[in-house]
Every structure is written in C-alpha cells, then in structure tokens.
Amino acid sequence: MKQFFSLCILCLLLATAKPAQADIARPKPSPDQPRVVLRTSLKIVPDSKSYEARLQISQSSLQELRAALTNTQANESMAQRIVHSSTRTMLAGVFMFLSLSFAGVWLARSVQARGQKTITALLMGAAVIGGAVIIARANAGPPGVWTWRRLPQNLSKGTTTNGAIDIEIVPDPSDGSGMKLIIPIRPE
Amino acid sequence: MERTANIDLAAWRPRKLAGSHPLTARFFVGLLICCACLSALLASWLPLQFSVITVFLFAGPHNWFELRYFLMRLPVRFGKSRNFFLTAFVGIGFLTLAYVALPVVYAFNLWPDYAWPMILASWNTLLLLWLGLLVWLRGKQKPKQDWSWAIPVTLGLCSINWLAPEFFSLAIVYLHPLVALWFLDRHLRRTRPAWLRAYRRCLWLLPLLVAGMFWQLALTPALPDDNGLFWRITQHAGAQLLPNISSHMLVAVHVFLEMLHYGVWLIALPLIAPLAKAADGRHTLRERGRIWDVKTLPLARHPRGFPKLIVTALAFGVFLVAILWIGFSVNYATTRDIYFTVAIAHVLAEAPFLLKML
Numbered sequence: 406m407k408q409f410f411s412l413c414i415l416c417l418l419l420a421t422a423k424p425a426q427a428d429i430a431r432p433k434p435s436p437d438q439p440r441v442v443l444r445t446s447l448k449i450v451p452d453s454k455s456y457e458a459r460l461q462i463s464q465s466s467l468q469e470l471r472a473a474l475t476n477t478q479a480n481e482s483m484a485q486r487i488v489h490s491s492t493r494t495m496l497a498g499v500f501m502f503l504s505l506s507f508a509g510v511w512l513a514r515s516v517q518a519r520g521q522k523t524i525t526a527l528l529m530g531a532a533v534i535g536g537a538v539i540i541a542r543a544n545a546g547p548p549g550v551w552t553w554r555r556l557p558q559n560l561s562k563g564t565t566t567n568g569a570i571d572i573e574i575v576p577d578p579s580d581g582s583g584m585k586l587i588i589p590i591r592p593e
Numbered sequence: 594m595e596r597t598a599n600i601d602l603a604a605w606r607p608r609k610l611a612g613s614h615p616l617t618a619r620f621f622v623g624l625l626i627c628c629a630c631l632s633a634l635l636a637s638w639l640p641l642q643f644s645v646i647t648v649f650l651f652a653g654p655h656n657w658f659e660l661r662y663f664l665m666r667l668p669v670r671f672g673k674s675r676n677f678f679l680t681a682f683v684g685i686g687f688l689t690l691a692y693v694a695l696p697v698v699y700a701f702n703l704w705p706d707y708a709w710p711m712i713l714a715s716w717n718t719l720l721l722l723w724l725g726l727l728v729w730l731r732g733k734q735k736p737k738q739d740w741s742w743a744i745p746v747t748l749g750l751c752s753i754n755w756l757a758p759e760f761f762s763l764a765i766v767y768l769h770p771l772v773a774l775w776f777l778d779r780h781l782r783r784t785r786p787a788w789l790r791a792y793r794r795c796l797w798l799l800p801l802l803v804a805g806m807f808w809q810l811a812l813t814p815a816l817p818d819d820n821g822l823f824w825r826i827t828q829h830a831g832a833q834l835l836p837n838i839s840s841h842m843l844v845a846v847h848v849f850l851e852m853l854h855y856g857v858w859l860i861a862l863p864l865i866a867p868l869a870k871a872a873d874g875r876h877t878l879r880e881r882g883r884i885w886d887v888k889t890l891p892l893a894r895h896p897r898g899f900p901k902l903i904v905t906a907l908a909f910g911v912f913l914v915a916i917l918w919i920g921f922s923v924n925y926a927t928t929r930d931i932y933f934t935v936a937i938a939h940v941l942a943e944a945p946f947l948l949k950m951l
Contacts, residue, residue: 493711497755500718504748515739 445469447570449556451563460584470572550589557590618788621864625795628860632852633802637809640844641816644826647848649921651855652932653914656939658858660910661890662776664903666946669895674949677730681945684723689938691716696934714758718751724944731948763831767847769940770854772947774799777857777865779950784865799853803846810842822926829933 445466462470512524552568559566578585635643671678695712698704704712725747732740754761774796781789818824818832818840827833830847832840887893887907893900920928 493714493755493758496714497752500748500752500755504745504752506745507748508742508745511739511741511745515741 445570445572446567448565448567449560450565451560453563474574548589550591553588553590556588618785618791621788622791622795625792625861626798628856629795629798629802629853632856633806633849636845636849636852637806640841640848641823641826643852644844644848645822645925647852647855648929648932649918649925651859652936653917655855655858656936657907657910657914658863659939659942661907662858662862663942663946664892664906665890666949667892669892669898673734677727677734677945677949680723680726680730681942684727685938685941685945688716688720688723688941689935691719692937693934696930710758713762714755717754717758717761720941721747721751721754727945727948731951759834763834765940766829766831767850769943770850772943773854773857776943776947776950777861779947780862780865783950802849806845806849807842810839810845813839813841815840816844822929825926825930 508528512528549569553566556566668674695716699709725743728740728743728747732738732743750761778789778792778796781792815832816823816827818827827840827844830840830843832843835843887900887903890903892898893903917928917932920931
C-alpha cells in the first residue's frame with residue numbers, strides 16, 4: 406500500500422512537472438550582437454585646410470572588408486582562416502596537446518639523462534618562443550583605450566592619432582543615422 | 594616464409610655483378626643528372642604542355658610498374674608481418690574509397706561549402722593516423738630501435754593539418770613524387786650499395802634545380818587558365834591556394850617532380866632490378882630483365898605462391914593502362930580528373946612498402 410501510494414505521488418509529480426515546465430515563459434530573444442568582421446587600424450588626422458570630413462579606405466582594406474562581408478574565404482590569409490574556424494582551431498589544439506604529451510613521455514622513456522636535459526631545454530625554449538609568439542599574435546599591442554587616450558589632446562593640438570579599430574556590422578539604427586565611430590576614452 | 598620470399602633481394606654480391614654488367618656508377622649518375630636537368634628545363638619551358646604529355650604517356654605505365662614492384666616486395670606468407678599488412682591493406686581500401694567518395698558527395702551538394710575544409714582535414718587526419726599506426730607496427734618488428742617517436746610526430750602533423758587542411762593536401766601533391774626517390778635510395782642500398790653515395794650526392798642537385806626554377810620563374814606572368822584543362826592543372830599545382838606565387842612556377846615545379854617520379858619508376862628501378870635479380874645464379878641477366886616473366890616474382894615463383902593470381906593482376910593492370918590511354922584520347926580533362934582521384938590508391942600503397950624497406 407505504501408509503495409502504491411509512493412508510485413501515485415511520483416506519477417502526480419511527473420504529471421504536474423510537464424505542464425509547469427511548459428508554462429515557463431520563453432526566453433527573450435537576445436538582441437543581435439554586433440559582428441566583428443575586420444580588425445584594422447584607424448588614423449584620425451585633423452586637417453585645418455579641409456572643408457569636408459573624409460573617410461579614406463585603402464584598397465587592401467576594402468577588399469578584406471568585402472571578402473568578410475560576403476563570407477568568402479578564398480582570399481583570406483591563413484591566420485584569418487584559423488581565426489574564423491573555432492572547431493578546427495580547437496582540434497588543432499587538442500592534437501598539439503596530445504603530440505606534446507606523447508613527446509614528453511617518449512623523451513622520458515627513451516633518451517639518456519644527459520640528453521634528456523638538453524632536449525628538455527630545447528623543448529622548453531621552443532615552448533617559451535611559441536608562447537611568446539602566441540601572446541604577440543593574440544595581443545598585438547595594448548588595448549584600444551590606451552592608444553586612443555590622447556585623442557582629445559591631439560585633436561586640440563592638430564596632431565595625428567593612430568590606433569586599432571574593429572569594424573562591426575550592426576542592425577540598421579532606428580534614428581536613421583549612418584556610420585558611428587566609437588572611441589574608447591575615459592573622462593579624466 | 595617471409596624470409597624465403599625476400600631471399601632474392603637480400604642475397605646480393607655487388608662485386609661479382611659490378612664486373613658482369615657494363616652499367617657503371619658513373620653512367621648511372623650521369624643518367625640521373627641528365628634526366629633531372631632535362632626534366633627541369635622542359636618543365637620550365639612549357640609546363641602546361643609537358644604536364645599534359647607526361648601524364649598521358651607515363652601515368653598508367655608507371656602505376657603498372659609500381660604494381661609489379663609491390664608484388665615483387667610482397668611476401669608469400671605474411672608471418673609476423675600479418676598485422677602490418679592487414680592494417681596496410683584495410684587502410685588503403687578504406688582511405689581510397691573515402692577519397693573517391695568526396696567528389697561524388699560534392700557533386701550531390703550534401704554539405705555546405707564551409708564544411709569542406711573540415712571534411713578534408715578529417716580525411717587527412719585518418720591518413721596520418723593510419724601512417725602513424727603503420728610506423729608503430731613496423732617499429733615493433735625492430736626491437737633494437739625505438740620508433741615510438743612516430744606517435745608525437747603523427748599527432749603534431751594532425752595539429753598542423755587542422756590549421757590548414759588545404760595546404761596539407763597540397764603538400765602531399767608535392768611530396769608524393771619525392772617518395773620515389775626514397776624507394777630508389779632503399780633499393781640501391783640493398784642492391785648496389787657502392788652507388789648509394791653517388792646517388793645521395795646527386796640528390797643535392799634537386800633543391801638546386803628547384804631553387805633555380807624559383808629564381809627564373811618567380812616573376813613570370815601567370816599561366817593562361819582560361820580553358821578547363823589548364824585551369825585544372827594550375828589548381829592541382831596550388832595556384833588558388835598560393836595566389837602570390839606565379840602559377841607558371843608552381844606548375845613547372847610540380848611537372849618537374851612528377852617527371853622525376855615517373856623516371857624513377859619507369860627507368861631507374863627497372864634498370865637496377867634485373868641486375869639485382871641475377872645474383873642468385875638461377876637466371877641469366879637477360880631472363881631476369883624480362884618484365885613480363887612472372888616467374889621473376891617470388892609470389893609467383895614460390896611453390897606455395899599464386900602464379901595465376903599474379904598473372905591475372907598484371908594482365909588486368911595492362912588492360913587498365915590501355916583503358917586509361919583510350920580515356921585520355923577521348924576526353925583528356927575528365928580522364929585526368931578521374932585518374933588523379935583513383936590514383937590516391939598508389940600514393941597510399943607506397944607507404945607500407947617503403948616502411949617495409951626501412
């Protein structure tokens with residue numbers, strides 16, 4: 406009788422759980438995140454002789470932008486291709502991890518103590534250089550807020566400011582405005 | 594049994610043969626240098642035309658000679674190498690079928706375009722893991738040597754492959770012709786060790802010739818690839834993947850390496866093989882030089898061998914060569930596409946037989 410009662414309770418629980426779960430409100434659709442299609446550099450040049458603001462884009466930057474917009478991978482560099490495929494990058498990393506692990510085991514088992522030290526030093530050196538390369542590639546320069554911090558002073562002085570910029574594709578704004586330039590400047 | 598089958602290649606008296614045949618090391622080296630220089634010259638001069646001609650003339654026959662060579666190297670009984678050969682044949686079959694299926698799948702448009710690099714990388718990974726397994730199995734047969742380095746190397750290559758699968762496939766296109774030179778090296782070591790040093794010195798000519806071609810052709814304008822055939826040839830050489838390098842140079846280097854590859858299988862190895870075979874004293878040099886004589890193959894000659902099967906395989910090979918020539922005559926571009934797809938089998942087959950010679 407006790408078991409039957411427990412079973413009934415369980416059935417009731419399951420029966421009520423489903424409608425309760427179904428009654429949960431749908432999650433709100435997340436707003437469209439801006440998609441970074443290209444990272445390039447931007448130079449802001451104050452020109453006292455000009456009457457119109459101008460945007461100059463180099464031929465290569467335009468081609469890269471066009472390729473990024475059309476999602477064509479034909480003219481991408483190897484680095485861009487790697488960046489655009491996270492699955493492949495992850496698998497490459499997994500295989501590299503396995504390779505280095507097995508290489509370490511093989512070294513420990515096969516090479517004599519003296520040779521081990523030499524090869525370990527070589528491997529360590531290679532790893533340090535590799536790590537430095539990765540850091541250099543992954544973080545080429547300080548963050549944008551650092552490079553753009555002197556923009557107000559430079560503008561007032563009439564000198565050029567140079568820094569990195571991400572070109573993002575965003576949904577059409579409701580106010581009908583065109584391009585927007587967001588500069589990371591902290592108020593002093 | 595396996596040892597019995599390999600006696601022909603192991604038993605060798607170079608001194609006796611050196612005096613019994615007019616072919617000298619100097620003649621061999623001269624022939625090698627002349628062939629290499631002539632190939633580089635012709636490939637640089639008219640790369641597209643010579644690509645068409647060499648594939649038409651030599652692609653099929655060189656495969657037949659490779660088949661014959663592999664049959665010569667195959668033991669009558671696998672013995673301790675059973676696992677190695679089983680892995681080799683299963684791998685060749687599976688990878689070939691998968692490779693041939695790729696263009697068919699592409700034609701049916703089953704996967705989106707962006708997925709193809711991953712599919713290509715997956716096939717390359719399977720190839721590398723298969724090669725790594727073969728090296729490991731071969732290493733197990735050599736207790737005095739440690740071949741376990743193959744595992745980290747294989748995994749490292751897998752990693753590079755996943756970063757740039759298209760470039761990895763292109764590397765196979767350029768590296769495969771060089772495997773023939775390695776075969777020749779191992780064969781000379783067994784049969785004409787006195788020539789080995791001279792041969793290895795000749796190999797230094799190869800990077801010099803490639804560097805010379807690079808120097809001469811780096812700034813040449815791109816080859817006209819306005820028709821389907823020429824476009825296929827430039828794509829095969831990697832013109833799309835390496836847009837900043839002259840397609841003239843890419844095709845020329847590829848044709849040059851292919852010509853060397855064909856030269857090794859069609860001229861160098863048959864030239865040396867009869868000499869090697871005559872050492873046992875059971876057949877004269879002339880008899881041993883007959884490529885049609887299946888009795889020169891241990892697999893057919895051995896009392897427990899398969900002479901009928903070998904005859905059938907070689908005859909079928911001749912038939913396929915004839916079919917290939919007819920196909921090239923009727924529709925060269927399509928036949929070339931089909932050939933280079935199916936020919937992956939011979940690229941794969943070279944790996945286990947080369948490993949067995951190491």
